[in-house]
Amino acid sequence: MKRGRPAAAIALTGAFLLLAGSWAVFTAGAAPDEGAQQTTIPPVPAQVAYESTADHSLFPNLQQDFKTGPEVTAACLYCHGRAAAQIMKTSHWTWICPRAKAMLEEREHIAVGKAEHIINNFCIALPSNEPRCTSCHAGYGWKDKTFDFTDETLVDCLICHDQTGTYRKFPTGAGHPVYARDFPEGRVFGGKTWPPVDLGEVARHVGKPRRQNCGVCHFFGGGGEGVKHGDMDVTLASPDRELDVHMAVDGPNYRCQACHTTRNHKIAGRCFLTPAYAERAFALRGMEENLLACESCHSARPHAAAKNKLNDHADKVSCEACHVPSIAPRKATKMWWDWSKAGERTPEGKPIVRKDPELGESVYDAMKGEFVWAKDVVPEYIWYDGRIKHSFMGDTIDDQTPYSAMRQQYIGRYDKMDPGKPVVRINWVETHYDSAGARIYPAKIMRGVQPYDPVNKSLVVPKLFPGEPNSADAYWKSYDWDRAITTGMAYAGLPYSGTYGWIQTEMIWPLKHMVAPKERAVACRECHTRSREGRLAQLPGFYLPGRDYNAALDWVGIALVAGAILASLAHGLARAASRGKGASR
Numbered sequence: 001m002k003r004g005r006p007a008a009a010i011a012l013t014g015a016f017l018l019l020a021g022s023w024a025v026f027t028a029g030a031a032p033d034e035g036a037q038q039t040t041i042p043p044v045p046a047q048v049a050y051e052s053t054a055d056h057s058l059f060p061n062l063q064q065d066f067k068t069g070p071e072v073t074a075a076c077l078y079c080h081g082r083a084a085a086q087i088m089k090t091s092h093w094t095w096i097c098p099r100a101k102a103m104l105e106e107r108e109h110i111a112v113g114k115a116e117h118i119i120n121n122f123c124i125a126l127p128s129n130e131p132r133c134t135s136c137h138a139g140y141g142w143k144d145k146t147f148d149f150t151d152e153t154l155v156d157c158l159i160c161h162d163q164t165g166t167y168r169k170f171p172t173g174a175g176h177p178v179y180a181r182d183f184p185e186g187r188v189f190g191g192k193t194w195p196p197v198d199l200g201e202v203a204r205h206v207g208k209p210r211r212q213n214c215g216v217c218h219f220f221g222g223g224g225e226g227v228k229h230g231d232m233d234v235t236l237a238s239p240d241r242e243l244d245v246h247m248a249v250d251g252p253n254y255r256c257q258a259c260h261t262t263r264n265h266k267i268a269g270r271c272f273l274t275p276a277y278a279e280r281a282f283a284l285r286g287m288e289e290n291l292l293a294c295e296s297c298h299s300a301r302p303h304a305a306a307k308n309k310l311n312d313h314a315d316k317v318s319c320e321a322c323h324v325p326s327i328a329p330r331k332a333t334k335m336w337w338d339w340s341k342a343g344e345r346t347p348e349g350k351p352i353v354r355k356d357p358e359l360g361e362s363v364y365d366a367m368k369g370e371f372v373w374a375k376d377v378v379p380e381y382i383w384y385d386g387r388i389k390h391s392f393m394g395d396t397i398d399d400q401t402p403y404s405a406m407r408q409q410y411i412g413r414y415d416k417m418d419p420g421k422p423v424v425r426i427n428w429v430e431t432h433y434d435s436a437g438a439r440i441y442p443a444k445i446m447r448g449v450q451p452y453d454p455v456n457k458s459l460v461v462p463k464l465f466p467g468e469p470n471s472a473d474a475y476w477k478s479y480d481w482d483r484a485i486t487t488g489m490a491y492a493g494l495p496y497s498g499t500y501g502w503i504q505t506e507m508i509w510p511l512k513h514m515v516a517p518k519e520r521a522v523a524c525r526e527c528h529t530r531s532r533e534g535r536l537a538q539l540p541g542f543y544l545p546g547r548d549y550n551a552a553l554d555w556v557g558i559a560l561v562a563g564a565i566l567a568s569l570a571h572g573l574a575r576a577a578s579r580g581k582g583a584s585r
Contacts, residue, residue: 057204066199067181069140070153075203077152084152086265092138094149095126097271112272117392119459121337121426121448121505122222125393128463128491131174136217143174143467158199160213161206167197168216172465211247212237214256223368227334230327230379230444231513243330245517259291268292275386294319316542318439321381322522324511327444329376332359336372336415337448340502343479367476369449374414379442379511381539383431388508390427394494396457397424399503415447423504424452424459433542440539447506451485455497459505463488 056062059079066072077084087093095115112118114133119125126133134142139154141147148154156175158167170178171189178187180196187194215237222228241248246258261268268290270276280295291297298319301311313322327333344352344366351366361373391397398406404419417423431438452459462484466474475484481500489496527536528546536544 052207056206059204062200062203064200066203068179069156069158069176069199072199072203073140073153073155073157076157080157083157083265084155087138087155088149088152089264090266091271092265092267093155095137097274112390112392117394118390119393119426119461120222121446121450121507122228122334123464124339124450125461125488125492127461128488129465129467131467132172132465134174135169135171136220137175140175144469158202158206159216160209162202162213163205163207163210164202165212167202168194170194172467209255209257211256222334224334226328226331228446229509229513230333231324231511233328233331233333235330236513239514241517242520243516244514246515259296261291270386270388272388272390277386314439316433316439318384318441320511320515321440321442323515323518324379324442324513325516325520325522326376326514327379327442327511328374329514329516332361332373332375333444334361334371335374335444335446336370337368337446337450338370338416339448339450340369341449342366342369342475345479366479372414372416377414378535380445381440381536382429382443382508382510383433383435383438383539383541384429384441384443384510385431385435385437385439387431388427388429388510391424391459393461393492394458397452397459397503398422399424399452399454399457399501403504417447417504417506421504423447423506426459426505426507429508432540440536442511444509444511445506446509447504449502449504451481451500452503453485453497453499454501455499456495458494459503460485460496460500461488461492461494463491 061075061078064075066075073084091097091113094113096113114126123129123133130147131143137156138159139147139156141154156169159169168177169175170187177197177199178194180198183196185193186196215232215234218229219225219233219236220227221232226233235243236247238249239247241251246252246254252258257267259268268276269292277290277293277296280293280300282299283291283293283296294302300314301308302319303310341364344364346352352364353362353366354364355361356363356373359373359375362371363373364370399422401422402420403417403423406423450459451462462481463470463474464476464484466472466477470487471477473480473483473487475481478484482498485500486496486498522535525546527534528544529537530547530549531537534547536547
């Protein structure tokens with residue numbers, strides 16, 4: 001009998017391992033990769049990598065007291081003669097995406113960009129609101145349709161090249177900063193005084209753009225810090241490793257141009273229908289124009305050989321899906337904007353503003369309506385190949401089909417969307433699991449309510465900012481939506497029936513920045529789970545182990561596993577019994 005025990009033990013051990021292995025496959029709950037081997041650009045101190053060979057403080061033509069920005073630009077062009085002409089060919093100047101225009105086969109006559117035809121669910125649209133919106137334009141004086149896009153002196157060199165941190169455009173100055181000749185004591189906006197800029201001091205201290213230069217506009221898209229993007233705000237100006245492993249001041253300290261490579265002032269990036277990059281492949285430094293794909297530095301198989309299962313995921317899972325685990329990890333971002341609630345005032349007629357005491361953000365503003373902010377939250381996930389389609393001003397919209405009937409993904413956790421009412425997708429992806437190049441991407445999906453024309457069935461362009469002409473008609477002056485829409489639509493050259501209503505809208509913003517350290521990568525079990533809180537719980541169109549199952553098939557599998565266990569036990573016991581009889585004889 002004693003010699004029969006090893007056989008029984010082997011049988012039991014085998015059954016246990018079989019059951020444990022089956023359970024591991026079923027739950028798919030592995031920890032994130034701890035030992036990844038990555039191919040990357042070696043960290044180089046920023047002051048060495050970007051050191052200039054020119055000291056602008058010594059240039060004779062910069063030793064003067066400049067009165068305006070265009071005067072500084074004229075001085076810059078004395079040496080950098082082609083710079084303005086290069087800028088004028090980029091979307092930073094035109095606010096038009098020429099590549100997307102060429103790709104719109106049935107609409108090649110349409111100039112696509114913020115300057116024309118594009119609408120959004122933040123501040124809605126540019127036309128008639130230029131002086132406020134163009135405070136982030138790379139130029140001076142775009143206050144209406146008369147702006148001269150051919151005048152090279154109107155290019156703003158300082159906004160991208162200032163190294164002093166003192167150069168700021170005035171929020172309603174159509175791209176101009178505060179000038180000492182006009183406002184020697186400074187100019188007031190938003191309850192604070194903006195001091196005049198010492199243009200000569202700034203001009204004598206310029207250099208290659210830093211994160212702060214890019215962030216002056218991009219951190220404040222949509223009208224305030226963190227409003228538009230869920231992965232860009234002021235915290236990226238000087239991040240630590242926990243926030244962003246690439247831009248960390250205690251790490252590589254990369255500038256934006258490390259990925260957004262720039263030639264002739266043309267900065268690599270996504271442009272509506274045109275993806276940010278053409279292919280996902282390792283690239284030689286200095287040889288490629290575009291390094292925006294993670295694979296450009298990390299290769300298509302960035303994990304250690306022992307983690308090949310993670311490498312296999314790269315075909316259908318983006319790097320960002322695992323390595324950008326949250327939206328707005330440090331500073332809240334806006335998730336919901338309801339313009340229909342705007343206009344609430346005190347009995348004395350003063351606009352009402354209410355703030356969230358925890359986040360410190362406005363949750364209601366009479367000028368703009370009601371908001372929902374969120375911080376450090378799980379993204380939504382989409383099938384994405386780098387292309388996003390857009391609706392345009394004047395497009396006919398569907399204001400009948402309820403949201404619940406047309407939406408494949410779940411309603412955002414941080415909005416107030418009514419599934420029984422229609423929604424207009426201002427932009428959308430037409431990508432699914434089988435699409436070429438499609439991978440799972442994290443995204444912030446901005447939702448809200450904005451005005452539309454129920455007769456012409458189109459989103460409308462209201463005049464919000466009280467600039468000339470017809471400043472009295474602006475909503476922020478009159479608080480009259482009909483007047484604001486009538487004026488805005490006439491300015492944009494679009495028909496308006498004279499009747500307005502409110503409709504739900506949504507926009508997709510893929511997440512690319514704030515890449516967390518590998519220790520904070522999304523764990524396997526966060527996606528491979530049957531929990532309704534699983535990250536991919538609502539992503540359609542494919543079979544996900546651990547999430548998807550068939551009850552009948554599961555019972556068959558359980559029966560097979562149980563049968564295998566029983567067979568192993570029976571076999572072991574039979575061998576033990578037979579050997580015991582042999583021993584007794």
